[in-house]
Amino acid sequence: MKMKFVYISLLAFSMGAVSCRKYVEVEQPNQRQFKYTADFEKLLNNVDVMEKSASMPILSSDDINLESNTSMQNLLTNELGNMYTWADTYYTSDQSDAGWDALYNLVYVCNQVTSFVMESENGTTLQKQRIYAEAQVQRATTYLTLVNIYSRVYNSSSAASDMGVPLLLSPDLFVSLQRPSVQAVYDQIIKDLTAAIPVLPDVTTNNLHPNKAAGYAVLARTYLYMQRYPEAAENAAKSLSYQSTLLNLGDYADGTKAYPRRLENPEVLMSKEATRPGYLNLPLSSKLVNLFDTRDVRYSLFTRNGSTFQPAFTGRGSYRDMVFQYDNIAVGVSVPEMMLTQAEGLARAGNTNDAMTLVNSLRQHRFKAADYTALTAADAPAALRIVLDERRRELFGTGLRWFDQRRLSREPALAETVTRDFKGTTYTLTAGDRYVYPIPPKNIELNPELLQNPR
Template sequence: MTIKHLYITLLVIAGITTSCRKYVEIEQPNQREFKYTADFQRLLNNVSLFEQSASLTMVSSDDINLDANTSLQGQLMNGLDNIYTWAADYYTSDQGDAGWDQLYKQIYTCNQITANVMESENGTTAEKQKAYAEAQVQRATAYLTLINLYARVYNTANASKDPGVPLLLTPDLFANLTRASVQQVYDQILLDLTQALPVLPDQPSNNLHPAKAAVYAMLSRTYLYMQRYAEAADNAAKALSYQHTLLDLNNYTAGGSAYPRRLLNPEVILSKQAAKPGYLNLPLSDELINRFSTDDLRYKLFTRNGSSFFPSFTGRGSYRDMLFAGDNVSVGVAVPEMMLIQAEGLARNGQKDEAIALVNTLRQKRFSPSTYVALSATTADEALHIVLDERRRELFGTGLRWFDQRRLSVEPALAETESRTFKGTTYTLVPGDRYVYPIPPKNIEQNPEITQNAR
């Protein structure tokens, strides 16, 4: 579904919008208009829309590997095989990209809110401003995901020239869909977040709705992807000043408490979900599994032997989404990620002891006290590698690893080359443009001003 066609569909669903009422003031029978402030607040309560995020990165990241599971390779269909092998093209012209469509649906809804909520009826100024600010945060979050899927890694020297994604800020059916530059998209993300920050409350009603911790956390993730590590660490620390609770995994081992649902999970700062593509259970790579101690409670709780899945496979798979039904995989900003972003910034700044102290604080909640051994580093570079390894252990199976692979691919000392054998052919991912997803051909055919990525 193209953006223009998507906008038309949403307008039909929504009925007459507030912008239409400027010309036709008579309310139409049996059609629901966005008229009151509460209408826009209800839009922001749409869990099925705003909680969704990209899921295909679970297939392209090096968290998984099917080399030893040739029988399972046939389960990758409908473009998933292309994503797994980092092919030049992912989709044919008759296929859509659900991630692209879903994120632009979120942006369209946010644009409806920012365009109209301040003129809505029966709401206080504070209520209208809060809805506007929430929409800004949700729009920024969607754009941060889009720009890190469909554009090159941020590079200060080239960001103003590298093509980003269409930057839509109003619910305009006829907006120019020419891709804005990477720099323009990041500038808008930062603008939305910084403008929303002073308006939002210290604490949210629940973690579907952004408050100050979520804004600081999204700023932190944004600066991380821009390789502005000091600013990423600073904003992570600010997010943690509002929300810093860690789950102690000792409480969830056999016979312990039930793992909390996402909207009640105190680690989650802004709830976002990703569903396993095609509901596939895929084996975790040996490269990842070998980074775990078997005493690590994340290994015990969040992975299972391949015989636990259907179809079964050799090795171990991610069990995160199966700990409770219907919650999928949590990919929103969370307390552990903020601790690790802050630790990475400290390590890159030469503050190795402070960085390792944060890592140990996290790990103490991931091991039984009787088995835990504190980590240490003799150099800042060693501390950085410890932090990056801990990110792999803490965030595995969520697809967030793909975004780390992208940003680290531009650092020669940290870039890695990945290889996979699929149906008898070996594929290799090297630093470069294969870290950029292709834009679905259907969108380009129907909107020719959108140019394709170099692959």
């Protein structure tokens, strides 16, 4: 039987993988098998695996614009240039998609936990259940990322027939990689989350490990991407009822106080990271930059003039991953995201005042007190526009904008056409299949049942 190469490099084995034969072998000298409850908890402590998320949507989103930076365009490798221009294919058949590999490796580790932790030794039932629930949340989060990169935008009328992503729920390397429907993937995500949330603790030792606030937050993000806005707002509110701490960014404006690192940041509900694609500097689009009041501390703290980067460029660039060098970009669910998710649901439901109260509560923590003036909205459509603009300001440079572009592309009043000039050619992104990443050709060649996305 041919091994399925959904995982190009199985990092899980380097950690010491669980045997798929459930411990019936005699343990060999100098070999470590995972059989104790604590072993499975250590799997979930591995930040190199469990913090992985998508990086490339940063480059595909309209946060970034290289139009006036010819030297930076030339620094892009072929695959990064393809992502930037939403090309027919991104990788050649001899290249691996590092994002696909890392995310499915995370799924593999979670499947080891859910398959074997309940039979492990030297742990209480409550410990095992908590570890199992944590793995469910991590797996659901990862599938939510995968299905929103490699599958069509969720559409309730076609989700049952649109191709999802391979849905692997056990650590079996020989399963079929035929693609279930988008609906089936979302159903599994919701199933995992709703089963896990009651078991999750209220508080965890650090934000690598999901608690109830994180579980509800991932569920809120799921419903947001499904355009089920009342349920998104409801679960965002539940998340905030457990954790709602905001940083006063004005405290960090003069640089005398250290901005908290990702794993220590109280705004981060579950830590996930992204890296700059190719470690390139990220010039921000003028449309995004023009949304900022220059007194907004996010403008001064998280962006810099392009002249301060190497190589230098015109305009402003994202500085998020440089506030702490090598700390990368936090892309996990967060308190600000939940406030804006709830506010969007309220605005869409016509509850203008409550939506604006949430927006202003967040923005008050993004300005020095003397500089802030509350925003107002004449009606619900105006409030919705303010909320969406605030999402751009709050979440820029994380790649989360790409997922907002996807869902909003289904609404003519909110969809935006993006045009890019790259190496002498103009490229245009409109609603449709260019919002879907192609499946890596290498994976399809190794697994012919894995069908390619239409382009």
